[in-house]
Amino acid sequence: xxxxxxxxxxxxxLVVLTxxxxxxxxxxxxxxxxxxxxxxxxSTGVVALINGDFDNSENAITRDRMLDVSVVGxxxxxxxxxxxxxxxxxxxxxxxxxxxxLLTFETGAPGTYVIGTSTAARVFTLTAEEFxxxxxxxxIVDAIRQREEAGKTNDEAVERYSKHVKALxxxxxxxxxxxxxxxxxxxxxxxxxxPYELTVGDELQVRFLRAGEPVGNQLVYASYDDHHGHDQAxxxxxxxxxxxxxxxxxxxxxxxxxxxYVRAIHxxxxxxxxxxxxxxxxxxxxxxxx
Numbered sequence: 432x433x434x435x436x437x438x439x440x441x442x443x444x445l446v447v448l449t450x451x452x453x454x455x456x457x458x459x460x461x462x463x464x465x466x467x468x469x470x471x472x473x474s475t476g477v478v479a480l481i482n483g484d485f486d487n488s489e490n491a492i493t494r495d496r497m498l499d500v501s502v503v504g505x506x507x508x509x510x511x512x513x514x515x516x517x518x519x520x521x522x523x524x525x526x527x528x529x530x531x532x533l534l535t536f537e538t539g540a541p542g543t544y545v546i547g548t549s550t551a552a553r554v555f556t557l558t559a560e561e562f563x564x565x566x567x568x569x570x571i572v573d574a575i576r577q578r579e580e581a582g583k584t585n586d587e588a589v590e591r592y593s594k595h596v597k598a599l600x601x602x603x604x605x606x607x608x609x610x611x612x613x614x615x616x617x618x619x620x621x622x623x624x625x626p627y628e629l630t631v632g633d634e635l636q637v638r639f640l641r642a643g644e645p646v647g648n649q650l651v652y653a654s655y656d657d658h659h660g661h662d663q664a665x666x667x668x669x670x671x672x673x674x675x676x677x678x679x680x681x682x683x684x685x686x687x688x689x690x691x692y693v694r695a696i697h698x699x700x701x702x703x704x705x706x707x708x709x710x711x712x713x714x715x716x717x718x719x720x721x
Contacts, residue, residue, distance in 0.1 A: 541603025645679025
């Protein structure tokens with residue numbers, strides 16, 4: 432092999448490694464996000480399934496990964512068909528998004544609607560460096576500590592992950608009780624009050640469920656428009672960091688107006704399952720505060 436060829440291969444290899452590490456370090460959180468979470472009755476709405484961070488979608492979720500898509504309103508539950516989804520290279524409130532899955536749905540009677548999507552599990556293998564960077568980037572500090580205590584910081588990791596997202600949408604002026612319902616996802620946030628009865632300065636309590644059961648001491652992050660970002664180390668900058676209590680309830684101070692998210696990554700070590708080291712279930716809840 433000639434020197435030029437060796438140089439090209441070396442540079443290409445470095446690029447691949449850099450991309451792999453960067454991808455691991457920027458593991459994609461999933462959100463359901465609307466231009467406005469306030470819609471009119473009997474109208475057409477569009478919700479984006481953001482796969483990246485709250486500001487940018489890095490790729491569209493394929494339909495085969497969607498185990499459930501639900502729109503819950505006062506008139507019942509609808510499961511939009513695959514034809515209701517389209518993929519777009521941009522969404523008008525964020526032209527920098529690379530690829531976004533968009534769901535078009537119809538509202539009915541006034542009320543507080545729930546939109547949900549749950550994805551099938553996938554498995555991937557990361558080197559120790561990739562896995563550690565990913566844990567730091569997404570703030571999974573409990574797993575970082577557990578790996579350090581077990582002397583596994585330098586071990587590669589095989590992780591099975593799935594993502595489960597909900598959005599609360601206010602249609603018209605009347606409130607309804609759908610916001611308090613559970614969709615039965617493997618991981619899920621359930622608010623204890625309707626966010627659309629709250630305003631800036633109030634607190635929203637949310638219960639985090641794993642397999643339908645409350646999870647205590649779960650780390651929960653929350654933020655909103657223009658208050659989410661990353662520091663120089665690439666870590667998330669959030670408006671709120673909280674822990675759930677023994678009943679699985681976290682308290683979120685609503686410190687600003689705009690579109691909000693609440694997120695958590697429930698990760699456990701799967702010591703009794705050959706071939707998989709960790710299982711994670713990601714959950715987000717989105718809504719808007721005026």
